[in-house]
Structure formats: structure tokens, C-alpha cells
Amino acid sequence: MSSNLYPSFGILLVDDEASFLRSFSLMLESQAGINHLYQCQDSRDVMQTIAREPIGLVLLDLTMPHLSGEALLRQIVEQHPEIGVIVVSGLNQLETAVHCMRLGAHDYFIKTTEESRLLDGIQRAIRMQEMRLENLEMRRRFLSDTLDRPEIFADIVTQDKGMRSVFQYLEVISASSQPVLISGESGTGKEAIARAIHALSGRSGPMVSVNVAGLDDGIFADTLFGHKRGAFTGADKARAGMIDQASGGTLLLDEIGDLSLASQIKLLRLLQEGEYYPLGSDRPKRIHARVLVATHHNLERKQRDGSFRKDLYYRLCTHQVELPPLRQRQGDLPLLLDYFLAEAAEELGRNKPTVPKELPTLLRHYTFPGNIRELRALCFDALSRHQGGVLSMEVFRRVIGRDTATTDPTAESDAPLFAADRPLPSLQEVADLLVAEAMKRAQGNQSLASRLLGISQPALSKRLKKSQSS
Structure with a gap:
């Protein structure tokens, strides 16, 4: 079966007139691109067709021999409530239309209705059915936390x-x-x-x-x-x-x-x-x-x-x-570093270098305005300058230092740093809080913490010893 069928579910056309089924099918395909169609001229075969094929919508005539459209409507609503039914009838009677709607029909159209109105109604029903199916599928996937085709996302x-x-x-x-x-x-x-x-x-x-x-x-x-x-x-x-x-x-x-x-x-x-x-x-x-x-x-x-x-x-x-953005996917940094360095090594014909363990921690403090594309460029640049052994972090430090220097501390929030009804902390208390936060972000690495604070590592070490002794 063609993979370009629209919609994804089948639409069953039910009418005892073969000529109407042919013209109706041609109109749906030529005017609306609807080509996932099934036809049924004998009303007694409808329920078997529904059981056999992936039907999601039925376009149903009312006046047919053997089994009337009203009887079929009752059966479909009772046995397959998930399937939408639109009545397309030659009967232009308000009472009949209201009765069909009460039985569970999605809509009611007269065969002589202008094509645009009929097509609009069918397309509305298709969109509603698509949304219903998507909601059911989304609920199933999120509850089971599964991917049916993980190979599609292998490159991400x-x-x-x-x-x-x-x-x-x-x-x-x-x-x-x-x-x-x-x-x-x-x-x-x-x-x-x-x-x-x-x-x-x-x-x-x-x-x-x-x-x-x-x-x-x-x-x-x-x-x-x-x-x-x-x-x-x-x-x-x-x-x-x-x-x-x-x-x-x-x-x-x-x-x-x-x-x-x-x-x-x-x-x-x-x-x-x-x-x-x-x-x-x-x-x-x-x-x-x-x-x-x-x-x-x-x-x-x-x-x-x-x-x-x-x-x-x-x-x-x-x-x-x-x-x-990449800054919200910090757990992906080690994976992406490894992936891009391997890609760069293959493209440049070089051995993949060892990544210093401090590098992912350093990158977690960078905003990455260019996101994944920027990280890839940094990896290629770093490898092109690499001389051997452990990968130098200089390329990354230079970019992160420039980002820190141009960051506006007031850009993200207009909220006051200190509550107006509380006393201000002392300079020493603020300094201690900054040092503690920098060490936390650097995961205990004094070299990275000192860079975050903009001071030398000996100066940071001196502050830490002073804080511990007091």
C-alpha cells in the first residue's frame, strides 16, 4: 500500500449507487487530496469491511436496500464508537438530520449540497479524528515511556x-x-x-x-x-x-x-x-x-x-x-563533546584526543548562544590546534571568558538582589557566599572556580583556608 495515503486512516464510502461512489471518490481525491478510500455498494458488507480495514470515518447514505443507513448508523455507533460517521443523503429533511445526529452521526449533508461545504465538513471530521488518535497515542507513549522507532533519532x-x-x-x-x-x-x-x-x-x-x-x-x-x-x-x-x-x-x-x-x-x-x-x-x-x-x-x-x-x-x-537550548541540556555535554571530537578527528585525519575531565564542568557555565552548532565548531577548532596528548582547553576558555566579560548581570531579571526589609549582608559575607557558590558550580575544582570568580587560584585558595580557619 502506498505510504502517501491521506488520511492515515481509511474512509469508507457507503452507497448503493455505483456511479455516485465513483464520482464521490474522484471529487474527494481531486478536490481535497483524500485518497485513502474504501467503497461499499452493499450495505450488508459494511460491518465486515470495518472489521477488516483500518476505517476511521464512514460517509453513509441513508436510503439503501437490504440494510438501511439508519440501521447501519446504530450498529457503527454501538460497536465502533471510535469511528466517525457523516451522513451524505438525498433526503433534505430537517427531522431526519436531527434524528441522525441524535443517534451519533458527526454531521449530515445533502448530496446536492455544494462541493465546498461538503468537503469542508469532511476535512473537519478528518482533523478531529486525527487529533483523537494522536491524543490516544500520546497518552500510551508517555505512560510507557517508549519509542517505537529509536533508529530514526540515532543521529541526534x-x-x-x-x-x-x-x-x-x-x-x-x-x-x-x-x-x-x-x-x-x-x-x-x-x-x-x-x-x-x-x-x-x-x-x-x-x-x-x-x-x-x-x-x-x-x-x-x-x-x-x-x-x-x-x-x-x-x-x-x-x-x-x-x-x-x-x-x-x-x-x-x-x-x-x-x-x-x-x-x-x-x-x-x-x-x-x-x-x-x-x-x-x-x-x-x-x-x-x-x-x-x-x-x-x-x-x-x-x-x-x-x-x-x-x-x-x-x-x-x-x-x-x-x-x-543546549544550556538546558547540560547532561548532554559529555556525549556531544565525545561525538564532535570523534567526527573532527575522522574528518581531519587525526587521532581522537583525551578530553580533560574538567572540560564538561567548564562548559556548563557557558550560555552557548550558538547552541549545538557552536559546540561543534569549538570542537573542530580545538582539534585543529591540538598538538597531542590531552586536549587543550584554551579554545574553550577563551570563548567562555569572552562570554563572562560581556554578560550583563541585570539582563536576566529586574528583581532586587536584596530584600528591602532585610539588613544588607557585610562584604565579607557576600564574598564567602560567592566563593561557596563558585566551588559548588565547579564541583570542587579550584582552578575552574577561580576563573568563574575572576581571581587567581592562589587568591581563591587563600580565601578558602581563611574561611575554614574562622
């Missing part, structure tokens, strides 16, 4: 519990067709997470990445949608856009927070309607790729200040992944 070096929760969440949403918003500081591994989502989805097409930062509206449209020959001056031949190139796969739009407002409108329409127009064409094309977006911006704040459309923000945040 971590033992952090927060990252493991992210992996579990990705497994849950992998089958969904909805967009995923991946946010996090620069260098936290957003593209690696996007590759994991693509691998988990099992889609047969490729993953295509586009950095949209700095693209004006015209270039954005041409890059994504492509153009027909003669669409504009210089368009000597037709060109497929990135959406076409990602057909059957995944499209990643990186730095989405920098997209212009005009381009945001185009992206919103693409996500809402599932179709787009190549430049110079008056015939719409359907998108057959899942859309992922990534940003280091806080989109919630940007939509509040008006630089990001609210409707687009709410469309994108159906599934959200927030990656923690």
Missing part, C-alpha cells in the same frame, strides 16, 4: 528527558497531514528534527528545504509555486516550484518568522485550500507534500505585534515542537 546525540519527550511527540504526529511548527534558538537542530519527521512519516517523496528569509514576495511565489513559460520577462521555459519537487514528500520552510506579510497570505491560502497557482497559470494545482516550518523567532509574540498574521499562526500551530 542526546540522553536528555526533554528531547526524549520531543521524540515521542514526533512519533505520534508523524502520520498527520497537518503542518508542524518547529521552533528553537539558532543551532538547536531544527532541520535534524524536520528530517526525523520526514523519515517517520514514511513518505515516498523527497524532503525539500527552502530558506525563505529575505525572499521578496515575487521570488517567494516563484520559488514555491514555479512558473509557466512566458509568465514574466526572462521566463523562457516553464519551471517546477519546490512544492512540485517535494511531491509525495515533505516541504520544509525554514526561517518562516522572516516571511513578508504579502508572502504570508500566499502561504495561508496554500495551507487552507491545499492548492496553488504557478505564476502565469490560471489552473490550480494541488499540493501533495506535507509542510513543516521552522523559526528561531517567537511567533506568538510576532503575531501580537502585527508582524506575523494571526490566522497563519493559528494554522501553523496545530503541531508544535519547541527545542530546548
Whole structure:
């Protein structure tokens, strides 16, 4: 079975008219990209089909021979309450519609209803069913604390519990067709997470990445949608856009927070309607790729200040992944050091050096504004300067010293350091507290503690001896 079926669960069409089943199926696939379809012309076979196939939604006619739609509705609701049922009937009677809803139908439509209304109702039911399945799966995974496909995350070096929760969440949403918003500081591994989502989805097409930062509206449209020959001056031949190139796969739009407002409108329409127009064409094309977006911006704040459309923000945040910065993953530092030094040694054709035991402790006091990408660069730089034996910490000390020198102690909080209704401590008491905290952070290493305090190691040793003797 194709891995690009939408939705992930089957939709069963039940009607005694073969011609209606054919036209209905064609409409669902061409107008909404819904292709995970099953057909049943004999109402007596419906329950067997449901038992045999992964059905999540039934589109049910009412007036049929042998077994009526109302009788089937009662059976489905009683035996398979997890399956949604939409009645699509030729009966335009309010009493019948209300009766079906009371029996448990999700919605009721008339066959002559305009296509857009019917499709909207079906897509709403699909989204609700997807959310129900995701919630059930998420509960199961978090309670069991398991990963079904840990090999997908083998290239993401971590033992952090927060990252493991992210992996579990990705497994849950992998089958969904909805967009995923991946946010996090620069260098936290957003593209690696996007590759994991693509691998988990099992889609047969490729993953295509586009950095949209700095693209004006015209270039954005041409890059994504492509153009027909003669669409504009210089368009000597037709060109497929990135959406076409990602057909059957995944499209990643990186730095989405920098997209212009005009381009945001185009992206919103693409996500809402599932179709787009190549430049110079008056015939719409359907998108057959899942859309992922990534940003280091806080989109919630940007939509509040008006630089990001609210409707687009709410469309994108159906599934959200927030990656923690490296400073919140301190337990991963030894693993990442070992991994990047081994990678650097292989690339530079050198032996992997011994890591001084003080280095992970030293790095725990660095904010890592560039996160994992910065740590990798530091490891490569340190190894390129390495002469043999134990790895020198000079490269790391220089960066951490520069970070300490430029840190604004008032930047993180406006709260007062001392309570207004309490007496101020003496200078000696403050000094003792600072020394004790530095030794705690340095895990008893006087060399590291002295660097944190900005004093020499002999001076720190003298203070410690004085404190112990008093």
C-alpha cells in the first residue's frame, strides 16, 4: 500500500449507487487530496469491511436496500464508537438530520449540497479524528515511556528527558497531514528534527528545504509555486516550484518568522485550500507534500505585534515542537563533546584526543548562544590546534571568558538582589557566599572556580583556608 495515503486512516464510502461512489471518490481525491478510500455498494458488507480495514470515518447514505443507513448508523455507533460517521443523503429533511445526529452521526449533508461545504465538513471530521488518535497515542507513549522507532533519532546525540519527550511527540504526529511548527534558538537542530519527521512519516517523496528569509514576495511565489513559460520577462521555459519537487514528500520552510506579510497570505491560502497557482497559470494545482516550518523567532509574540498574521499562526500551530537550548541540556555535554571530537578527528585525519575531565564542568557555565552548532565548531577548532596528548582547553576558555566579560548581570531579571526589609549582608559575607557558590558550580575544582570568580587560584585558595580557619 502506498505510504502517501491521506488520511492515515481509511474512509469508507457507503452507497448503493455505483456511479455516485465513483464520482464521490474522484471529487474527494481531486478536490481535497483524500485518497485513502474504501467503497461499499452493499450495505450488508459494511460491518465486515470495518472489521477488516483500518476505517476511521464512514460517509453513509441513508436510503439503501437490504440494510438501511439508519440501521447501519446504530450498529457503527454501538460497536465502533471510535469511528466517525457523516451522513451524505438525498433526503433534505430537517427531522431526519436531527434524528441522525441524535443517534451519533458527526454531521449530515445533502448530496446536492455544494462541493465546498461538503468537503469542508469532511476535512473537519478528518482533523478531529486525527487529533483523537494522536491524543490516544500520546497518552500510551508517555505512560510507557517508549519509542517505537529509536533508529530514526540515532543521529541526534542526546540522553536528555526533554528531547526524549520531543521524540515521542514526533512519533505520534508523524502520520498527520497537518503542518508542524518547529521552533528553537539558532543551532538547536531544527532541520535534524524536520528530517526525523520526514523519515517517520514514511513518505515516498523527497524532503525539500527552502530558506525563505529575505525572499521578496515575487521570488517567494516563484520559488514555491514555479512558473509557466512566458509568465514574466526572462521566463523562457516553464519551471517546477519546490512544492512540485517535494511531491509525495515533505516541504520544509525554514526561517518562516522572516516571511513578508504579502508572502504570508500566499502561504495561508496554500495551507487552507491545499492548492496553488504557478505564476502565469490560471489552473490550480494541488499540493501533495506535507509542510513543516521552522523559526528561531517567537511567533506568538510576532503575531501580537502585527508582524506575523494571526490566522497563519493559528494554522501553523496545530503541531508544535519547541527545542530546548543546549544550556538546558547540560547532561548532554559529555556525549556531544565525545561525538564532535570523534567526527573532527575522522574528518581531519587525526587521532581522537583525551578530553580533560574538567572540560564538561567548564562548559556548563557557558550560555552557548550558538547552541549545538557552536559546540561543534569549538570542537573542530580545538582539534585543529591540538598538538597531542590531552586536549587543550584554551579554545574553550577563551570563548567562555569572552562570554563572562560581556554578560550583563541585570539582563536576566529586574528583581532586587536584596530584600528591602532585610539588613544588607557585610562584604565579607557576600564574598564567602560567592566563593561557596563558585566551588559548588565547579564541583570542587579550584582552578575552574577561580576563573568563574575572576581571581587567581592562589587568591581563591587563600580565601578558602581563611574561611575554614574562622
